Amino acid sequence: MTSDRLKLRMMIVTALFAAIIGILAQLTIPLPLVPITGQTLAIGLAATILGAKFGTLSVLLYILIGAAGIPVFAEMSAGLSVLVGPTGGFLVGFIPTAFFIGWMLEKTSFTFKNAMIANTIGMLITLSFGTSWLKVAAELSWSAAFMSGFAPFIIVGLIKAALASWVGVTVRQRLAKANLLYSVQEPRNLSKTV
């Protein structure tokens, strides 16, 4: 496949992934105490399946279509207003998170252990962004922002990271078996094309 044709296919797959993140974000997995939304799961998946570059792009697109008014954010909320609200930083934090997960897994290997480490650090990145925006926009002290935006989510975050790692690695293996990951089979080639 020539580089231009591969590039077009990757662009479309990335766009479709952005749509898929938006759809998965509406699904909730009922767990005792904390229901987990598909959002975190989908971010991890996009990074695991598409890799750092296209994974990050698809998360960026997800946030853009949400900002443009399509109800793809958690609980069918939408609009730029969600991004500038108190929790907007968490959404923006998904972009560097996806990049980090994709980057780390590309540098190492797509095993559950690596995915778990990557997703855990990714969660911390998301929480740091979210807390920083909360601190600035709500003019809280760092400790108050940490207590309300960071600390309560660490345990849930770890559960989500474990789930995202397991699903990400499983789905990736299956797709690789079905020979569908043309994106990742030619990573060197791809980096030159865009």
Place this chain on the structure above:
Amino acid sequence: MMEKMIIGRYVPADSMLHRMDPRSKLILVFLFVCVIFLANNSWTYAILVIYTLVMAGFSKIPARFLIGGLKPVLWLVIFTFFLHLFLTKEGEVILDLGLFKIYEEGLRQGIFISLRFFLLILITSLLTLTTTPIEITDGLERLLGPLKKVKFPVHELALMMSIALRFIPTLMQETDKIMKAQTARGVEYSSGPIKERLKAIVPLLIPLFISSFKRAEELAVAMEARGYRGGEGRTKYRQLSWSKVDTGMLLFLMAVTALLVVFRG
């Protein structure tokens, strides 16, 4: 619900804000988000409240849509209000609850910060209520246009955004169909042990990804067959036009900014 997935929060009406160029609306919102941090006393917040109400009036959007935009963040805003109320320990004590003392400064801060969030949410809601997602995409593409010089793929990004917008309803139906098909095969999504329910995600995701890879291939072939060769020299079906109203609105916001600078303490 499907309709929401296509036009987003857009509410059709014939108003000044609806007719404005998406570029100017995007610039206005961006400036407003920066400018709002200038406000730090009652006067400046009053100016911003008046500005927001005037803009809401221009939009001819029924109030219930604007209030609807506040709902998802309402609890968080109330939460931050109370954080300020209880954590700020400056000024005079206005209420002594024994365990907590409420200080004047805390009340003031709480009100200001909540007001800031409400105004931010209202103004940004006005953008999505008066502009269709596709208009926003076009506006973004044109505004970011200069970044092409530094090799930032502006056209590609806008194209991907249009594709994502186009395929959300399709992929939603697809997801629904797959869930039903798997349920018919005995997969349980809403009952049974947690472990089984978690495992049920995989047979949902695999077909969804496979079908989207196929769709991507089909769309790519269709685009190539129609001669798509990237952004260079591509013409647009939807044209944007900058009018006097757009310039006027920008000047209006600048006047408001000047007032804020004068009145801020």
